Amino acid sequence: MDLLAAVSNQQNSQPQSQISHLALDIGGSLIKLVYFSRINDSCRDNDELRSHNESLGVSNSDTSQPILEGRLHFAKFETSKINDCLEFIRSKKLRLGGFHDCTSPSSDKIFIKATGGGAYKFADLFKEKLGISLDKEDEMDCLVTGANFLLKAVPQEAFTYLDGQKEFVQIDHNDLYPYLLVNIGSGVSMIKVDGDGKFERVSGTNVGGGTFWGLGRLLTKCKNFDELLELSQLGNNRVVDMLVGDIYGGTDYAKIGLSATTIASSFGKAISDNKELEDYKPEDISRSLLRMISNNIGQISYLNALRFGLKRIFFAGFFIRGHAYTLDTISVAVHFWSKGEAKAMFLRHEGFLGALGAFMSYEKQSLHGLMVHKILPRFPISVSSAGDKIYCSLNSDSNENEGIECTVYGM
Amino acid sequence: MDLLAAVSNQQNSQPQSQISHLALDIGGSLIKLVYFSRINDSCRDNDELRSHNESLGVSNSDTSQPILEGRLHFAKFETSKINDCLEFIRSKKLRLGGFHDCTSPSSDKIFIKATGGGAYKFADLFKEKLGISLDKEDEMDCLVTGANFLLKAVPQEAFTYLDGQKEFVQIDHNDLYPYLLVNIGSGVSMIKVDGDGKFERVSGTNVGGGTFWGLGRLLTKCKNFDELLELSQLGNNRVVDMLVGDIYGGTDYAKIGLSATTIASSFGKAISDNKELEDYKPEDISRSLLRMISNNIGQISYLNALRFGLKRIFFAGFFIRGHAYTLDTISVAVHFWSKGEAKAMFLRHEGFLGALGAFMSYEKQSLHGLMVHKILPRFPISVSSAGDKIYCSLNSDSNENEGIECTVYGM
Numbered sequence: 001m002d003l004l005a006a007v008s009n010q011q012n013s014q015p016q017s018q019i020s021h022l023a024l025d026i027g028g029s030l031i032k033l034v035y036f037s038r039i040n041d042s043c044r045d046n047d048e049l050r051s052h053n054e055s056l057g058v059s060n061s062d063t064s065q066p067i068l069e070g071r072l073h074f075a076k077f078e079t080s081k082i083n084d085c086l087e088f089i090r091s092k093k094l095r096l097g098g099f100h101d102c103t104s105p106s107s108d109k110i111f112i113k114a115t116g117g118g119a120y121k122f123a124d125l126f127k128e129k130l131g132i133s134l135d136k137e138d139e140m141d142c143l144v145t146g147a148n149f150l151l152k153a154v155p156q157e158a159f160t161y162l163d164g165q166k167e168f169v170q171i172d173h174n175d176l177y178p179y180l181l182v183n184i185g186s187g188v189s190m191i192k193v194d195g196d197g198k199f200e201r202v203s204g205t206n207v208g209g210g211t212f213w214g215l216g217r218l219l220t221k222c223k224n225f226d227e228l229l230e231l232s233q234l235g236n237n238r239v240v241d242m243l244v245g246d247i248y249g250g251t252d253y254a255k256i257g258l259s260a261t262t263i264a265s266s267f268g269k270a271i272s273d274n275k276e277l278e279d280y281k282p283e284d285i286s287r288s289l290l291r292m293i294s295n296n297i298g299q300i301s302y303l304n305a306l307r308f309g310l311k312r313i314f315f316a317g318f319f320i321r322g323h324a325y326t327l328d329t330i331s332v333a334v335h336f337w338s339k340g341e342a343k344a345m346f347l348r349h350e351g352f353l354g355a356l357g358a359f360m361s362y363e364k365q366s367l368h369g370l371m372v373h374k375i376l377p378r379f380p381i382s383v384s385s386a387g388d389k390i391y392c393s394l395n396s397d398s399n400e401n402e403g404i405e406c407t408v409y410g411m
Numbered sequence: 412m413d414l415l416a417a418v419s420n421q422q423n424s425q426p427q428s429q430i431s432h433l434a435l436d437i438g439g440s441l442i443k444l445v446y447f448s449r450i451n452d453s454c455r456d457n458d459e460l461r462s463h464n465e466s467l468g469v470s471n472s473d474t475s476q477p478i479l480e481g482r483l484h485f486a487k488f489e490t491s492k493i494n495d496c497l498e499f500i501r502s503k504k505l506r507l508g509g510f511h512d513c514t515s516p517s518s519d520k521i522f523i524k525a526t527g528g529g530a531y532k533f534a535d536l537f538k539e540k541l542g543i544s545l546d547k548e549d550e551m552d553c554l555v556t557g558a559n560f561l562l563k564a565v566p567q568e569a570f571t572y573l574d575g576q577k578e579f580v581q582i583d584h585n586d587l588y589p590y591l592l593v594n595i596g597s598g599v600s601m602i603k604v605d606g607d608g609k610f611e612r613v614s615g616t617n618v619g620g621g622t623f624w625g626l627g628r629l630l631t632k633c634k635n636f637d638e639l640l641e642l643s644q645l646g647n648n649r650v651v652d653m654l655v656g657d658i659y660g661g662t663d664y665a666k667i668g669l670s671a672t673t674i675a676s677s678f679g680k681a682i683s684d685n686k687e688l689e690d691y692k693p694e695d696i697s698r699s700l701l702r703m704i705s706n707n708i709g710q711i712s713y714l715n716a717l718r719f720g721l722k723r724i725f726f727a728g729f730f731i732r733g734h735a736y737t738l739d740t741i742s743v744a745v746h747f748w749s750k751g752e753a754k755a756m757f758l759r760h761e762g763f764l765g766a767l768g769a770f771m772s773y774e775k776q777s778l779h780g781l782m783v784h785k786i787l788p789r790f791p792i793s794v795s796s797a798g799d800k801i802y803c804s805l806n807s808d809s810n811e812n813e814g815i816e817c818t819v820y821g822m
Contacts, residue, residue, distance in 0.1 A: 028658040028675060029682050080682070121660030140667060186653055186676035201667045203714075203748075207618075207707055210653050210679025218630060218681050218688045218696075242597055242621050247439040249532030256551060256612045264439060265597035268621025270629050271440050271491070277629045285629075296618055296707065303614075303714035337614075 019092060021362050024134070025142065025354035026118020028186035029210055029225075030318050031085050032355040033075040072359075074352050076318070079118060086129050111135040113358040115142040140191060142357025144199045147181050147314065149356055150349055158314065158345050161327035162335070169345055180310045182301045183353060184317035186210030190304050203304045205297065209319030212293050219289070220282035228286050229323050235287030240280060242268025266292035287325070294326050298333025302342055313344055318351035430504060432773050435545070436553065436765035437529020439597035440621055440636075441729050442496050443766040444486040483770075485763050487729070490529060497540050522546040524769040526553040551602060553768025555610045558592050558725065560767055561760055569725065569756050572738035573746070580756055591721045593712045594764060595728035597621030601715050614715045616708065620730030623704050630700070631693035639697050640734050646698030651691060653679025677703035698736070705737050709744025713753055724755055729762035 022035040077085040112126075114134040126132045150157045151171050158169040181191040181199075187210060190203040213225045222228040238261075244253050245260030246269065252260045266288060270280070297315075305313050313334060320326050327346060334344040349356070433446040488496040523537075525545040537543045561568045562582050569580040592602040592610075598621060601614040624636045633639040649672075655664050656671030657680065663671045677699060681691070708726075716724050724745060731737050738757060745755040760767070 028653050028679055117655070117658030117660065117664065120662060121658065123660075138666060139664070186658070186679045186682070187674075203710075205707065205710065206652070206674040206677045206679075207703060208676050208679075210676030210682055211703070214651070214653075214676070214678030214681030215626070218678070218691070221687070240625070241617070242439050242625075244528070247528030247532065247597070249528065249534075251531060253528065253550070255549060263598075263617040265619050265621030265625070266617045267625030267629070268439055268597045268617075268619075270625035271597070271621055276632070280629070292618060292622070296616065299614075299616065300711060300714065303711065303718065307714065307717060 021359060022089070022112050023355050023359035023362070024112060024114040024116075024119065025139075025352070025358060026079060026082075026114060026116040026122060027318075027354070028117065029079055029213065030185070030351070031077045031079055031082065031116075031118065032318070032352050033073075033077075033085070033089075034352055034355040034359045035073050035075075036070055036359075037073060038070040074349070074355075076351065082118075082122060082125065086126070089130060089132075109133050113137055113361050115139050115354050115358040137358045137361045139354060140189065140199065140201050141197070142354045142361070143181065143183050143189065143316075144191060144193050144197070144357065145360050146353030146356035147193065147316065147347070148176075148196055149360060150347055150353070151176060151314070154349070157348050159348070160343050160345055161324075161331050162343075164324070164328070166327075176312075178308070178310055179312040179314055180301065180305045180308070181353075182297065182313060182315045182317075184208050184297060184315065184319035188297055188300075188317070190301060192304075192308050192310065202308065203300065205300050207293055207296055209317065212289055212319065216286055216289055219277065219285050222282065222286075226321070229290070229321060229326075231283040232286040232290045232323075232325055233283075235281065235283030235285070237263070237284065237288040237291050238269075239284040240269050240288040241266050241291075242271070263291070263295075290325060291329050294329035295333045298330040298344065299337050301344075302334050302337045305342060306338070311342065313342060314347060315344055316347045316350040316353050320346065320350050322346075322348075322350070432770060433500070433523050434766050434770035434773070435523060435525040435527075435530065436550075436763070436769060437490060437493075437525060437527040437533060438729075438765070439528065440490055440624065441596070441762070442488045442490055442493065442527075442529065443729070443763050444484075444488075444496070444500075445763055445766040445770045446484050446486075447481055447770075448484060449481040485760070485766070487762065493529075493533060493536065497537070500541060500543075520544050524548055524772050526550050526765050526769040548769045548772045550765060551600065551610065551612050552608070553765045553772070554592065554594050554600065554727075555602060555604050555608070555768065556771050557764030557767035558604065558727065558758070559587075559607055560771060561758055561764070562587060562725070565760070568759050570759070571754050571756055572735075572742050573754075575735070575739070577738075587723075589719070589721055590723040590725055591712060591716045591719070592764075593708065593724060593726045593728075595619050595708060595726065595730035599708055599711075599728070601712060603715075603719050603721065613719065614711065616711050618704055618707055620728065623700055623730065627697055627700055630688065630696050633693065633697075637732070640701070640732060640737075642694040643697040643701045643734075643736055644694075646692065646694030646696070648674070648695065648699040648702050649680075650695040651680050651699045652677050652702075653682070674702070674706075701736060702740050704730075705740035706744045709741040709755065710748050712755075713745050713748045716753060717749070722753070724753060725758060726755055727758045727761040727764050731757065731761050733757075733759075733761070 020036050020038060022033065025032040075088070077088070110131065111133050112135065114126075115137045116139055119134050119136045123134045123136075126134050152173055156168045158171055160167050160169060177198075178192060178194045180202075181189075181193050183189045183191070186208055188205045188208040189201055190205075191199050192202045193199045209225075213228065216222060216225075216228040220228060220231065222231065241263045242265040243260060244258045244262045244264045245251065247264055248260065250260060252258065258264075301313050301315070305311075315330055320330075327344075330346075331344045334342050347353070431447050431449060433444065436443040486499070488499070521542065522544050523546065525537075526548045527550055530545050530547045534545045534547075537545050563584055567579045569582055571578050571580060588609075589603060589605045591613075592600075592604050594600045594602070597619055599616045599619040600612055601616075602610050603613045604610045620636075624639065627633060627636075627639040631639060631642065633642065652674045653676040654671060655669045655673045655675045656662065658675055659671065661671060663669065669675075712724050712726070716722075726741055731741075738755075741757075742755045745753050758764070
């Protein structure tokens, strides 16, 4: 059963919707949701789509089913506030997004696709509170499936960031593999991707988003991750970091290519001062922390890409949040360590790879038959508004309520 | 001018000494001193040594000079307390350890060999307070010279540490190169060493000893590095780190080889709790921090060794301090990331590579002609007592006042 969904650029206001195909990625810090809402009154002209499909080489039988138009929605919650997530699912009647167990037709069990460690940890809670069974999908599998989908199906998904400039990268579908996928969640996974479903987790680091937020919370008393990230924009890391110039009395260590402004030791200035924690500005601490972690991830990623001869490194995960300083530090780190030979690339839907991968796995059930294979080229992706708490932020000044509009060729 | 020094195992009490050849390594956090003291009453039998030298292939002319016996001393001070260091040098009359400018015999300038950024930063201060000019030697040069000396000349210098067991490594002088030298000071330098004076700084990281001490100070209010290190021995990092089992509900993520006890995210548990900094034990924070940094350095080091096909990684620098948990974490990291194919090795005189290298550079001046080329095999190195504040600790329970006894074949 081959089915198609088209992502459109229609900038609609939130329509009446019918929810289907909820998928979850429950990580250590965040729960990510992806679901599809059908727009009841937006059926498209069958002849128009059939004609388009023929041009894509899709057989007529694929379009013999009713057509759904709708939207992919993205949402997230803190894992520690899982009850808010459960309430959200209940209030949106998102449980309709699951499927019934077709091997046991008499069963009224509802399954929802879920990945991430929390799919195991919170399985009983979902059962108890919502009567939903979580159908677990492997985390790395989902990340790779999600990344491959985004890279192949969504135009203007991948971008570089250098000198404050974002530049979209044209992905050549025939020259995508192999690449290194670096997913920065609470921890960091580095995955060598060789094709659809062909991958290996080659490395990772435990210095990730959880480290930034955990250390940041202890050091600054910020109440949430975004507040900490905002703070970093106002800070000056040189107040807490020990620079090469601090050690060398203001001069470079030119012989080995270290300028006076290179950070020799993150937080190294907190040694020599007689200052206490209260004497430092939270914004300076936040900036130093963000730079330390982003730079470290960039370095380890590059070393792994080098090890396997991978030219492309895609960075994703909710740590990044399209934040300019994070994008910049990772990009500069990859540029610095590769001596300009490698470029960091980022994904607009960075935080939802796992959830998208879980979402895609509904295809395997052959039940509701939703599958997003291709973009109809005449409908490039764009931002569209969705319900509150539903968003996929591209960067700090983007609309927080970003979805992907789709047309689905259903059963 | 080939000169020899022999390191003896004589466990003497502190003798009356005549100081010579002071060398300094002034880093971002610590000033390291190495100097030689001649023991006036301990002249050895010339015939005995001549006979021994002949067996080593050293020509008679090399032993035609008076013989000095003495000791290499090691000392350190915090860079922020540089005045204590200046006072120490003054009180010990260590300024006699320098040399006069032989290109200008009428000059009464005294030069002392110095390396590290502080040799630039504090040059004026030494001139002003002690009337000493610092003769600057390149930092990486000195680290490599110091490491090569220790590895070649000092028996039982290098050791591995696994499962709480220290094991000395027999160094084959003909199969020493190439190796990766990882010097962990405030920041970290990674140097590929191909021979005497043949090396390249291939990488490094700004997450080093300064980060441990800087962050540790802010988080725990410890008053010095050693106190913070001591604390870590009593701590439990699982209280602050997010483990794989915390995300997966107590189970492993076996498919990719991550056990439930693997750290997924350092400090990641500080996210989900509603605890403040005061609610965490300083010892737990210290342990998590130490593990995060040691593991990160181990990983980046291994990736660089792999990149250049280097089988041996030697870790040095004052961050380690022979501390069991640090040794263990670095060893485990190298073992884990290399899948058991690489072993971390450590150096007993870990903190003094740069200072030793600066010390060795006196040879170039051809003035006092001190040079430590070889160990006389019948005199294996051992711990000996020296003056207060003078030490090179091997591990946390070793004598802090460790020197190396030497016999010097002088001019």
